[in-house]
Structures are given as structure tokens and as C-alpha cells.
Amino acid sequence: MSKFTPKDPDFSDRVRDSFSRQKFMDFIGARIETVEPGYCEVVVPFKPELTQQHGFFHGGITGAIADNAAGYASFSLMPADATILTTEYKINLISPAKGDALIARARVKKPGRTLTVVEADVFARDGDKETAVAHMLATMLCLHGKEDKAGAVSDA
Amino acid sequence: MSKFTPKDPDFSDRVRDSFSRQKFMDFIGARIETVEPGYCEVVVPFKPELTQQHGFFHGGITGAIADNAAGYASFSLMPADATILTTEYKINLISPAKGDALIARARVKKPGRTLTVVEADVFARDGDKETAVAHMLATMLCLHGKEDKAGAVSDA
Amino acid sequence: MSKFTPKDPDFSDRVRDSFSRQKFMDFIGARIETVEPGYCEVVVPFKPELTQQHGFFHGGITGAIADNAAGYASFSLMPADATILTTEYKINLISPAKGDALIARARVKKPGRTLTVVEADVFARDGDKETAVAHMLATMLCLHGKEDKAGAVSDA
Amino acid sequence: MSKFTPKDPDFSDRVRDSFSRQKFMDFIGARIETVEPGYCEVVVPFKPELTQQHGFFHGGITGAIADNAAGYASFSLMPADATILTTEYKINLISPAKGDALIARARVKKPGRTLTVVEADVFARDGDKETAVAHMLATMLCLHGKEDKAGAVSDA
Numbered sequence: 001m002s003k004f005t006p007k008d009p010d011f012s013d014r015v016r017d018s019f020s021r022q023k024f025m026d027f028i029g030a031r032i033e034t035v036e037p038g039y040c041e042v043v044v045p046f047k048p049e050l051t052q053q054h055g056f057f058h059g060g061i062t063g064a065i066a067d068n069a070a071g072y073a074s075f076s077l078m079p080a081d082a083t084i085l086t087t088e089y090k091i092n093l094i095s096p097a098k099g100d101a102l103i104a105r106a107r108v109k110k111p112g113r114t115l116t117v118v119e120a121d122v123f124a125r126d127g128d129k130e131t132a133v134a135h136m137l138a139t140m141l142c143l144h145g146k147e148d149k150a151g152a153v154s155d156a
Numbered sequence: 157m158s159k160f161t162p163k164d165p166d167f168s169d170r171v172r173d174s175f176s177r178q179k180f181m182d183f184i185g186a187r188i189e190t191v192e193p194g195y196c197e198v199v200v201p202f203k204p205e206l207t208q209q210h211g212f213f214h215g216g217i218t219g220a221i222a223d224n225a226a227g228y229a230s231f232s233l234m235p236a237d238a239t240i241l242t243t244e245y246k247i248n249l250i251s252p253a254k255g256d257a258l259i260a261r262a263r264v265k266k267p268g269r270t271l272t273v274v275e276a277d278v279f280a281r282d283g284d285k286e287t288a289v290a291h292m293l294a295t296m297l298c299l300h301g302k303e304d305k306a307g308a309v310s311d312a
Numbered sequence: 313m314s315k316f317t318p319k320d321p322d323f324s325d326r327v328r329d330s331f332s333r334q335k336f337m338d339f340i341g342a343r344i345e346t347v348e349p350g351y352c353e354v355v356v357p358f359k360p361e362l363t364q365q366h367g368f369f370h371g372g373i374t375g376a377i378a379d380n381a382a383g384y385a386s387f388s389l390m391p392a393d394a395t396i397l398t399t400e401y402k403i404n405l406i407s408p409a410k411g412d413a414l415i416a417r418a419r420v421k422k423p424g425r426t427l428t429v430v431e432a433d434v435f436a437r438d439g440d441k442e443t444a445v446a447h448m449l450a451t452m453l454c455l456h457g458k459e460d461k462a463g464a465v466s467d468a
Numbered sequence: 469m470s471k472f473t474p475k476d477p478d479f480s481d482r483v484r485d486s487f488s489r490q491k492f493m494d495f496i497g498a499r500i501e502t503v504e505p506g507y508c509e510v511v512v513p514f515k516p517e518l519t520q521q522h523g524f525f526h527g528g529i530t531g532a533i534a535d536n537a538a539g540y541a542s543f544s545l546m547p548a549d550a551t552i553l554t555t556e557y558k559i560n561l562i563s564p565a566k567g568d569a570l571i572a573r574a575r576v577k578k579p580g581r582t583l584t585v586v587e588a589d590v591f592a593r594d595g596d597k598e599t600a601v602a603h604m605l606a607t608m609l610c611l612h613g614k615e616d617k618a619g620a621v622s623d624a
Contacts, residue, residue, distance in 0.1 A: 024214035027205040049183040053304060058180035059242050060220025067215055086215050087583060088607055090246035090402040090449060090558055092429045094422040109447055110406040114582065115555060115609070117404045117447065135421055135429065137402060137449045139556055139607065141583070148209060243427060244451055246402055246558040246605060248585045250578040265603055266562040270426065271399060271453065273560045273603065291577055291585065293558060293605045295400055295451065297427070336526035339517040361495040365616060370492035371535055371554050376528025398527050402558035460521060 004038035004108065008080040011037065015072045018148050022068070030065055032072065038108035040073040045101045057097035057124070057133075062104075066091060066120040066136040069106035074116040074140040075148075077108060083148040087115070089138035097133045099124035106136075116140040160194035160264065164236040167193065171228045174304050178224070186221055188228065194264035196229040201257045213253035213280070213289075218260075222247060222276040222292040225262035230272040230296040231304075233264060239304040243271070245294035253289045255280035262292075272296040316350035316420065320392040323349065327384045330460050334380070342377055344384065350420035352385040357413045369409035369436070369445075374416075378403060378432040378448040381418035386428040386452040387460075389420060395460040399427070401450035409445045411436035418448075428452040472506035472576065476548040479505065483540045486616050490536070498533055500540065506576035508541040513569045525565035525592065525601075530572075534559060534588040534604040537574035542584040542608040543616075545576060551616040555583070557606035565601045567592035574604075584608040 008014060015035045019025060030044040042065045044050070044057075052058040067086055075084045106120035122134040164170060171191045175181060186200040198221045200206070200213075208214040223242055231240045262276035278290040320326060327347045331337060342356040354377045356362070356369075364370040379398055387396045418432035434446040476482060483503045487493060498512040510533045512518070512525075520526040535554055543552045574588035590602040 018209050021209040022214065023205050023207045024216055028216075049179050051179045053174050053177040058178065058220065059223055060180055060184075060216060063219040063223070064214065064216025067219070086249050088246065088248040088556065088585075090244065092244040092421075092449065092451060093242050094424075094429050109404075110444065112406075117406050117556075119447075132422065135431075135449065137404065137447065139404060244400065244429075248577075248605065248607060250580075250585050265560075266600065268562075273400075273562050275603075288578065291587075291605065293560065293603065295560060330521050333521040334526065335517050335519045336528055340528075361491050363491045365486050365489040370490065370532065372492055372528060372532025375531040375535070376526065379527055379531070398561050400558065400560040402556065404556040405554050 002037040002039060004077055004111065006037040006077055010080065011076045014080065015040065015076055018075065019072060025068065028061060030068070035072060035076055037076050038073055038111065040069045040076065040106050042069040042104045043101055046099065057102050059093055061102060062093065062097050062122050062134045063091055065102060065104040066106070066122050066134060067138065069104035070118040070120045070136060070138045071140055073106035073108050074118050077111045077116070078142050079144070081145055081147055083143045083146045085141045085143060087139040087141045089136050091134055091136040093134050095131055095133045097124050099126035101125045114142060116142065158193040158195060160233055160267065162193040162233055166236065167232040170236065171196065171232055174231065175228060181224065184217060186224070191228060191232055193232050194229055194267065196225045196232065196262050198225040198260045199257055202255065213258050215249055217258060218249065218253050218278050218290045219247055221258060221260040222262070222278050222290060223294065225260035226274040226276045226292060226294045227296055229262035229264050230274050233267045233272070234298050235300070237301055237303055239299045239302045241297045241299060243295040243297045245292050247290055247292040249290050251287055251289045253280050255282035257281045270298060272298065314349040314351060316389055316423065318349040318389055322392065323388045326392065327352065327388055330387065331384060337380065340373060347384060347388055349388050350385055350423065352381045352388065352418050354381040354416045355413055358411065369414050371405055373414060374405065374409050374434050374446045375403055377414060377416040378418070378434050378446060379450065381416035382430045382432045382448060382450045383452055385418035385420050386430050389423045389428065390454050391456070393457055393459055395455045395458045397453045397455060399451040399453045401448050403446055403448040405446050407443055407445045409436050411438035413437045426454060428454065470505040470507060472545055472579065474505040474545055478548065479544045482548065483508065483544055486543065487540060493536065496529060498536070503540060503544055505544050506541055506579065508537045508544065508574050510537040510572045511569055514567065525570050527561055529570060530561065530565050530590050530602045531559055533570060533572040534574070534590050534602060535606065537572035538586045538588045538604060538606045539608055541574035541576050542586050545579045545584070546610050547612070549613055549615055551611045551614045553609045553611060555607040555609045557604050559602055559604040561602050563599055563601045565592050567594035569593045582610060584610065
């Protein structure tokens with residue numbers, strides 16, 4: 001169904017294993033809902049600890065799960081012996097992040113050996129209604145020969 | 157010392173009060189270290205709950221405190237009856253966020269009635285050494301006549 | 313066909329008139345190919361004067377037509393008595409801009425009274441083949457009560 | 469005076485030679501004013517062909533010279549056998565670009581083997597007064613072993 005062919009057939013396990021080692025994702029209660037080649041969905045249910053001054057999801061949560069979804073959408077297409085770094089991203093916050101859960105859906109625009117360009121949309125789910133709350137455009141860096149489990153060093 | 161004159165002489169209280177109502181900042185242990193007209197510094201000490209898969213500060217923390225410092229640097233120059241929204245930001249992650257604490261220092265580049273352009277640098281402090289880990293460029297929106305304490309509605 | 317309803321039924325004339333007053337667009341040979349509510353397509357045929365050091369379209373051309381397409385896609389949804397300013401944009405250059413023509417296609421993501429978030433894709437056309445060369449995410453500002461023909465003043 | 473040591477002692481000739489092969493820079497009348505290790509200044513005098521619909525410098529010119537200054541500030545620190553590509557940039561347009569000339573001044577924030585993060589400020593000069601009109605934050609890619617004179621191929 002995806003338009004991309006993964007270099008590593010075990011991409012899903014590799015993505016989920018890497019995600020599970022991010023203590024911050026556990027701390028905020030985020031989980032990977034779906035991972036396909038070049039696509040990743042991250043969900044975080046509402047809790048008061050995640051709010052900003054008006055009681056909505058904090059922009060830091062929106063940015064964090066969009067960045068994670070974008071990173072793992074990209075990582076799903078990388079070879080088994082690589083790790084990933086977020087080089088940079090830009091995010092537009094377009095509506096208040098108000099709801100029961102936030103959902104980040106990321107799709108790779110252009111995979112590359114070194115750099116991958118990826119987009120993510122973030123939605124707030126309120127009952128059975130979804131509202132677009134943010135849009136991200138990001139650049140991911142693939143570090144070849146640096147397995148994700150080791151402590152990666154950014155010398156890029 | 158600042159090159160900006162605040163419209164609201166009580167800007168510091170207003171900023172600190174707004175910050176204190178952000179439950180997410182308390183959850184991650186962040187605090188405002190300094191606020192001056194057009195300048196804000198936010199610090200977050202290390203704890204394992206804030207890490208990514210390599211044991212460094214998660215990019216979501218870096219983005220969140222940079223966004224907060226940028227927002228409050230901008231908010232310090234806004235009138236008393238206004239609230240603030242982050243419209244968008246771009247962040248470059250330039251080094252691993254490894255250290256005892258992360259410090260975001262934001263400076264307003266161009267204040268405006270509607271839009272304020274602001275920069276933030278994020279540093280990782282390791283003992284008495286500081287390393288630049290990220291740089292943000294952001295656009296903040298001032299909503300006039302919508303006091304920050306009320307639940308702001310983004311209809312921008 | 314568009315999901316947006318224009319506030320000004322004469323949006324197409326207004327867009328084309330504004331575009332025609334941009335001397336730089338004439339200088340580089342760019343034209344509006346299509347304008348629909350929330351959508352705009354700008355095309356520029358190749359000429360050697362538009363190239364960078366490797367003989368491809370210069371990134372400045374890619375950025376300029378993406379920004380224009382994004383601006384006019386947004387302007388198409390604004391009221392008749394408004395003018396538009398580009399607040400900011402981010403662009404990823406994803407492939408060399410090599411071909412007979414460059415085409416920027418912009419779609420509004422989120423229109424707003426003050427701010428509009430808009431995306432643009434730029435393609436290089438080589439014979440009958442199109443390659444994606446760039447992707448832009450931009451924020452446009454609507455200045456109400458400042459007709460586009462007058463010399464707009466950015467006090468935002 | 470610069471805080472950076474160039475890898476190539478002939479960086480200035482290499483930068484000026486590359487710039488001179490950009491036909492688009494000649495077409496708009498832009499020139500390099502200064503190049504130092506990690507710093508570059510590009511100037512373009514006003515001419516009506518460079519304007520947008522309100523008679524000011526077109527945003528495409530602002531973006532093009534900021535991108536060029538940023539690229540050559542970065543290129544000045546790269547080895548002799550490398551070429552450079554702009555990966556992405558974000559630009560905020562903060563004031564109307566009105567004046568006799570536009571000046572882009574770029575400074576490298578963080579050089580790297582693969583990626584360089586760089587900032588540029590653009591000013592409009594009107595008589596002896598300068599106004600900040602734009603600010604850019606960009607990521608440049610160094611392609612090793614691909615001399616700038618050859619037709620570079622972006623496979624990043």
C-alpha cells in the first residue's frame with residue numbers, strides 16, 4: 001500500500017524498539033499507533049500535566065509527537081545499521097490543541113541516503129471529531145553504520 | 157539595559173504568572189530564570205524521564221523550552237490586556253542535548269502590534285561548560301483584548 | 313471543485329491584476345497558469361539568466377515562484393479590500409531544479425482572518441516528465457482595509 | 469578576526485569564482501561585497517525590475533541574496549574539493565524592503581562536516597540609513613569530492 005519499499009524488512013520492530021527506549025514518550029503517555037514504510041502515527045491521550053496556560057495540550061507536546069512521528073516515518077525507510085537525528089523542523093500551530101487525544105501522522109516526502117524530507121499533520125481528537133491543529137515540515141539525517149541502540153554522536 | 161521599553165510595567169509578574177499556569181512546565185521541571193523586556197531564559201534540570209533513545213534530553217524538551225522562552229520574551233513586550241499564541245517556529249538541532257540542564261535564552265528580533273519575530277538559543281550545561289544545542293526562529297501572535305488568564309481562542 | 317468559498321467573487325481578476333504589477337515576475341518571465349479559490353499555479357520557462365553555478369534554475373527562482381503561488385493562493389480567499397504580506401516561509405530544496413520550466417503549485421492549508429497557512433510544491437518539467445524539486449510551508453498575513461493597489465505598509 | 473579557520477586558504481577566490489558563475493546573480497545585479505571565514509555579504513542595488521506590486525524589492529530578491537550569502541558564508545569553511553547545496557531555509561520578512569540597495573549579511577552558527585547551520589540578516593539601505601527587513605535560518609549541505617565547477621548532482 002505504501003509507495004516506498006523498506007530497506008530493512010524488520011523496520012517495524014526496529015522503529016517500535018527505538019520508540020520504547022525514549023523515556024520521554026513514556027512519561028507523556030505517547031505510543032506508536034501505526035508504522036508503515038514512510039509513514040508513522042503517534043498518539044498521546046490527554047492528561048492535565050500536558051497542558052499550557054489555557055488548559056489545552058501544550059505546544060511542546062504537539063511538537064514532540066510530530067517530531068517523533070516524522071522521525072520514525074523516516075527511520076522506517078533507513079537501513080538496519082543506521083540511526084537517525086532530527087536536523088531541523090518547522091511547525092505551524094493552526095488551531096488550539098483541545099481534545100481527548102493528540103494524533104501525529106507523518107509521511108515521508110523525499111527519502112534520501114543522507115537527508116529525508118518529511119511532513120507531519122497533528123490532529124486533536126474530541127469524541128469522534130478530529131481537528132487539524134498543526135503542520136510540520138522536517139529534515140532528518142541518516143547516520144550510517146551507527147546502530148540506533150548505541151549512544152549516537154552527532155558529528156553532522 | 158534592554159533595548160525595548162515594555163508597554164506593561166508589570167510585565168515580569170504577568171510573564172511569571174502565565175508561566176506558572178502551564179502544567180506541562182511544572183511536569184518537566186522547567187522554570188523561568190530571567191525575564192527582561194524582550195528577553196527570557198527558561199531552565200530545565202536533567203531527569204531520566206526527559207530523555208530520548210540515546211539518554212540525552214529529548215528534542216521535545218528542547219523545542220518546548222525554546223518555544224516558551226521565545227513566547228515569554230515576546231509576551232514581556234505586549235500590553236497588559238493581551239494574550240499570546242505561537243504561530244510557528246523553526247528549530248535547528250545542532251548538537252546532542254547532553255548535560256545537567258538545558259537553558260533556553262530568547263531575544264525578540266522585531267516586535268510588532270500583531271506579529272513578533274523572536275530567536276532562541278538552547279544550551280546544554282555540563283558542569284560549568286555550556287554547549288549550544290539548538291537555535292530557533294519563531295513568529296508570535298498578539299491577541300489584543302484577550303487577557304491571558306481566559307481560555308484564549310485562536311481564530312487567527 | 314475547491315473546498316473553499318472565496319469572499320470576493322472577482323478573486324481571479326484581483327489576483328491576476330496584482331501579479332501583473334510585480335515587475336520582478338515579468339523580468340524572470342513568470343506567469344500565473346491557474347488560480348482557483350485557495351489554489352494558485354505559477355510557471356516560469358527556463359532561460360540561462362535564471363541559473364545558478366551548475367546551470368540549473370537558481371534557488372532564488374524556486375523560492376520566488378513558490379512564495380508567489382503561496383501568496384496568491386491565499387490572496388484568492390481574502391476580501392476585496394485587503395492586501396497580503398508574506399510573513400515567513402520555510403522551503404526544502406529536494407532535487408536539482410533542472411528542466412524546461414519550473415511550476416509552483418500552492419494550496420491553502422488553513423485560511424484565517426489574520427493569518428493563512430499555505431503549502432507549495434515546486435516541480436521541474438523536462439519534456440513531459442515532472443520532478444518535485446522543492447516544498448514550501450508559509451504563513452501569509454492579511455491586511456484588512458489596505459487595498460492591494462496602494463503602497464502597503466507593513467506595520468504588523 | 470573571524471572565529472573560524474578556513475580549511476582552504478584560497479576560500480575567497482573559490483567563493484568569488486563560484487558566485488561569478490551564477491548567471492542569476494548577474495541578471496539581478498548582485499555582487500559579493502565581503503567574504504571572510506564563515507561570513508559573507510551580498511549587495512544588490514535597486515532597479516525597477518526587482519520590485520513587487522507595491523514598488524519595493526520583491527521578496528524573491530530578499531530570499532535569493534540571503535540564501536546566497538548564507539551559502540557562501542558556509543562554503544568559505546568547506547574544503548577545496550567540495551561543493552555546496554542549500555538543503556532548506558526559513559525566512560521571516562519583517563519590514564518592507566524599501567531603499568537604494570539590499571544587503572544580506574550571513575554568519576555561520578555551526579559548521580559541520582556534512583551540515584552547516586547559518587543565519588543571514590537582510591537590510592534595506594536608504595541613503596545612509598539601514599533597516600532590517602528579513603532574517604533567515606538555513607541548513608547547508610557539503611558534498612565532499614564534488615568540485616563546485618562540475619555539474620553537481622544532489623543525491624542527498
